[in-house]
Amino acid sequence: MTKTSTHTVAVLAPTGVVAFDLAIPCQVLGSAAHRHVSRPYEVAVCGGPNPIKSDSGFALTAERDLTWAARADTVVIPGTADDGLLDHPEITEVVLEAHHRGARLVSICTGAFLLAATGLLDGRRATTHWAHAQRLSHTYPAIRVDPDVLFVDEGNMLTSAGLAAGIDLCLHLVRTDHGARVSNATARRMVMAPLRAGGQAQFIDQPLPEPSGLKLALLQEWMLGNLHEQMSLHQLADRSLISVRTLTRRFRSETGLSPLQWLAEQRVRRAQELLEHSDIPIESLASECGFPSTEAMRTYFRRVLHTTPQQYRRTFAPPGAAAR
C-alpha cells in the first residue's frame, strides 16, 4: 500500500443500501488521522442516479458515480435491504473492473452476496451476517464460508459479519495501512474498544459481572503482564485454580478463541507496538513478547497480519527511528 498519495476509498451505494453499513467506512476511514497525513483516506459514496433509496426510510445523494469507484484503491460494498437476494449488475461490473485494476475489495454484512456474485470469492474464505451465512454457502458453494468470525482477511479481499463487525474490519484496515497507533487513536475517538480480532466469534457470552468471568479477566491481566514468559495450559489452569477443561471452555465462550490463540494474538499486538515505538532488534523483541523464536513470531505475523515483522517495522517506524 503506497503511503505517498491519499488512498481513495469508494463506498458503493446500491439501491436499498443498508444505511448503517454505508456509514461505517465513511466514519471510521474518514475520521482516521495520521501524525503526518491529516486525512489518509479520501472516502466517497458512489452510486446513482440520485437520489438513492436506503433501507432506513431516507434517501441519499452520492457525491460520485460508479466510474470513480472503478478507479478507487479500496472499494467497500455494504449490505442491501434485499439481503443479497437481488442482482445488482452495475455493482458487479464496477467491482470486477476495480479488482482487475488491483483494488482492495471489502464487503460488510450481506454486501458479501454482491461480492460473491462477481465470482471473485470462489475458492476463498469469507464471512457474512450469521443469519445469512448458510444461504451464502448454498448459493455459492465454491466459497469457504466461515459463519463464526467477525471478519476474514484474504489480502485483497475482505469480508465482515453483520453491521458492527464492519467497524472492526474498518479498524483492521486502518491498522494494516497505518499501524496500531493510528487505529487505536481512531477507535478511541469513536469511543470504541480498540479492535476485536477477526477470528473472534460473532456471539460472545456476557463476560461481565459473574465471579467466573472476573477470574478469567484476572488471569488475562496476569498473562498480559507476563507475555514474555512461556506458559502452558496446565500452568494457567493451576494459577487460576480451575481445570484445564474449564479454562479452555471459559476462553472460548468469553473471547471466541482458545487460550493459546488468544495468547498468540496478544503477543502479536505487543510485538506490533514494540516494532512501531522502538528499534530493539527483532531477536530480543521476539523473546520479550514471548515467542519461542523469531521464526515463530514470523509465522504468527503471517497468519494474523499477512506481513513480516521486518516489513511491519519498515512500514510503520516513525521517521526518527533507525530505518534498516
Added chain:
DNA sequence: CCTTAGGTCCGCCAGC
C-alpha cells in the same frame, strides 16, 4: 518439504 514427540482443543459424558 518431512517426521516425531508432546501439547492443545473440544465433544462426550459422568458427577455434583
Added chain:
DNA sequence: GGGCTGGCGGACCTAA
C-alpha cells in the same frame, strides 16, 4: 430437570 465442572480420548497443532 438444568447448569456447571472436569476427566478422557482422539483429532489437530506446534516446535524442533
